[in-house]
Amino acid sequence: MRIRVRFTKTGPLKFIGHLDVMRYFQKAVRRADIPAALSEGFSPHMIMSFAQPLGVGKTSGGEYFDLDLKDGASFDRDDFVDRLNRQMSPGIEVLNAAEVPADKKNKGMALVAAASYMICFRKGQTDFANETDSISRLSEKIHAYLAQEQIPVLRKTKKSEEETDIRPWIFDMEACLADEKMQNGDIWNVEADPVGFRILVSARSGSNLKPELLIMNFASYAGLSVPEASLLIHRINLYGRQPKAEEDGDLVPLDEIRVVRTDSSVPSSDS
C-alpha cells in the first residue's frame, strides 16, 4: 500500500536541505512506529520517494512524499497524520495522507506538473511592496507582461546557459496581499512587506520554472528594483494533471489526484 503524505516546511527549518528532510522523515516514520515496508538485503531501507526538491531558504505548504507500507498493514488517515505530527519539529507539519495506487506510473516525482508560489519581499527592501496601493499598478504591468507572445530568458542548465521562452510555463500570475503569517514572520522567520505575487507555473522536469527567475525577469520588465536577497519564496502547493487519455487534464494538488484504474495498469501489486 502506498501512502502520499503532504507536509509543510516553514520557519528556521527552511535551512534544512532536501536530502536531510528525507533522512528526517525516515527517522520520524520509525519514531511514529508506522509499519513502513522495507527493501530486501543487508541494509534494508524504507521505500520512500519525494516529489520536487525545495531549495534551501524556501518554505512550503505543499511538500510531498510517497511511502510504501508493509503488506497487510492497515491505514487510517487521521491516525497516520496524528502519529507523524507527534514526531514533528516545529516548522514541519503533516497536513494530509492519502492512499494512492502503488504502480510505477504514479510516482510522486513523475506526476508533478505545476507548482504555485507566493513571493514576498523582506521588509523595507523594495519601494513597492510596502504599499497596498501598488497592487493595481503591478496588476496592469503583469497584464502587459503576460500579453507578450514570447518571454525569452537566459536559463542556466547543467551544461550551459540557454535562452528559453518561459511564457508557456506561466499559467497564472497576480499581485496580491500576503497572509498575516507571511507578513509577521511565521512562515519565513523573517518579516515581509504586505504586497507580493502569487504565481502558478510549470514544474515538470525539463520545463521547471524557478519562481525567482520569473520574478526577476518581471521586475526588470516592469522597471522594479528588486535586490535578489530580498526575495522570500513560499511554495503553496504542487499539482499533477488528473490523468485522462489526453495530455491536458485538470491541475489538482498531488494528494487529490484520483488515478483511473484501467485494465492495462495493475494497481497495488508491486509485491
Added chain:
Amino acid sequence: MRKLALDDEILLSIDKPERYIGCEVNSVVKSREETEIRFAMCFPDVYEIGMSHLGIQILYDMFNRMDGVWCERVYSPWTDLDRVMRERHIPLFALESQDPVKDFDFLGITIQYEMCYTNILQILDLSGIPLHAEDRSENDPIVIGGGPCTYNPEPMAAFFDLFYIGEGETVYPALFDLYRKKKAGKIDRRGFLRRAAEIDGIYVPSLYQAAYHEDQTLASFTPVDPSVPEKVHKQIVMDLTDATYPDAPVVPYIQATQDRVVLEIMRGCIRGCRFCQAGMIYRPQREKDVKKLEEQAVRMLRSTGYDEISLSSLSSSDYSRLGELLDFLIRYCDGHGINISLPSLRIDSFSLDIMNKVQDIKKSSLTFAAEAGSQRMRDVINKGLTEEEIMDGALQAFRGGWNKVKFYFMLGLPGETEEDVLEIPHLCERVAECYYDNIPKEKRNGKIAITASSSFFVPKPFTPFQWAPMDRPEVYLDKAHSVKDEVRRQLNQKSIRYTYHDAWVSVLEGVFARGDRRIADVIETAYRHGALYDAWTETFHKEIWEEAFRSSGIDPYFYTARTRDTSELLPWDFIDCGVSRSFLEREWKNAQAGTVTPNCRERCSGCGCRQYQGGICFVPDGR
C-alpha cells in the same frame, strides 16, 4: 518567530546553515526565567564531528535533567562563518537559545584531541571571552575543560579557569552548588575558584606554579598555598549500570559522522597496550549490565528513529556478555530494519560469526589493529596479538567469503629497528599469500585487497611510553618510504595499498601531549597568525606553526625527541589517574625487555586501580 543569531542573508551565503540553527529533534529548550545556571557545552570542532561525540550527549542529558540548569551546545563555526562573524562582530552563540556564549555561567569545553587547541582559542575569541583566564572578570563565564587531553592540561592551562579530571558524571552537582554561592554574591570569582579546587577532581591551574631547571626540564610544580591540594585525583563512575545515560539523544538534521545510536557497553580496557592512553586513564574496566543495555538500546532507537546502532567501548570483544547482547539486538533489529555496527572487535571465530550475521560480507572489510608488523614489536607495545592469531583470523575470514583487509600500524615505536619496519609489508604479503594459497580460484571473490596505513607514534602521558622519545619527522618519513618501497618489491604488490599519515601534525600532537605551560605561547601565537582547524588537512598550515615556535623561542624537539629519565618531574605528575607511577615505570622496563604483561582478566598486574574498589579488579571472569 524563532530568534536566530545569524540573519537570513548570512545563513544563505555559508556552507551548511543547518549547523547553526539548532531546533534538532530531542534538543532541550528551557525557559530563561526558570534557569539559574546556564551551561554552554562545547566540542571545539565542526558540528558534524561534535554532534558525534557521546560524552557531550551524556552530560547534556544529565545537566538538563537538573532543575534550574539549562545546558546548550556550541560547536566551532566553520572557516566561512568564522570570517563573517569577525567582520561583523557577531558574538558566538549557543544553538538552543541562540544567545551569546558570553552571557552563560559556564563554558564547558571537551578536549578530545590535541589538534583542536587553536579551535578552543577561536571559541573564546569569538565569544568575546578574554583568552587568558587571568584577564577574565566577574561576568565572564567560568571556562572549564574536560576529556582525555586534560590528563596533561598544562599547554592549555592559561586559557582555562578549571579542568575537570575524570568522568563528568560525578562532581558537577558539588561544583554547581558552589557556583550558586557565587551567583548569590557570597563569593567572588577568585573565591569560587579557590573553593572549587577543594572539590575532588577539579584542577584550578591558576593556583599552581611551575618552575624550570636550566636544562628546561620542570623543577617544581606546587600549589600557591597549603590550602590547595597537591594532587588532583581522577573521578570515575563505578556503577556504570545505574549511571545516567540519555534516553533520547539529540538527532541532527545534517548527517553527522556518527549517524547512529551509540550504546556504551563498558568503560576502560583490560588489555594494557603500552602506547594507549585511553587504555590506562579509563581503568579499571567496568561493564554495564546486559539487561540495562537491552533496555537502553530499544529506548534510544525508538526515541531517535535511527536505523543503526553501534556498540561503543575500547574493545568490544572483551565485554563478557557480548554474545547475549548481540543475540538480543539481532532479534530486535531484524524486524525493524536496523543495522548493527561493531567497531573494536578482535577477529576470531566468534566475531566472524557475528559479523556474518550483521554485515554484508561483500561490502565489509576486516580490520586488524596490529599496530606493529613484527611479533617482537607487538610484544614491546604489549599488543597481545600474535601472528598466529592474525593468520588464523584472516584464514577463517577468507573461507567465510571476506577479501578486504585493513591493517593499522604505527611507525616510530620505541626501539623500532629496520627489521621491525620491514615486517609491516612482509606481514601484508603473508596475509595475501594465505589468501591465494588457501582459497581455490573458483571460490575467490576477486583479488584480495589489503589496505595498510601507518600513523606516526605519539607518546602520551600516563602510558608506559611517556618517557619514550618520538622520532624526528625525517626519520618517520624514511621509515614510511622503506615500507612503501618494500611493498613494491613484493609478489603481491598489486593487492596491497599502503598509506601513511602526515608527519608534522604528529610532531605538534607530540609537543602538545607532553608539553608544559610554556607551550601556551606557541599555541596563541599560531592562532593569532591564522592557525585553526589543525586537525583538518585542508586547513593545516605547517609554516604558521614553524614560525610560532621560532618566535616563541621554543624547540619542539625538546618535547618530542628527548628520552626522559624516570627521575624527571613531568608536567602531569600532579594528577592521580589511578595508574601508579611505579606501575608505569615497571611497564616501561618490560617494554624495553620485550616482556609481555598479561591482561587484567588473566592476572592483576597491580597498576593501582584496585583503589577504586570495583570493575574488573573485583569481578571474576564472567564469560
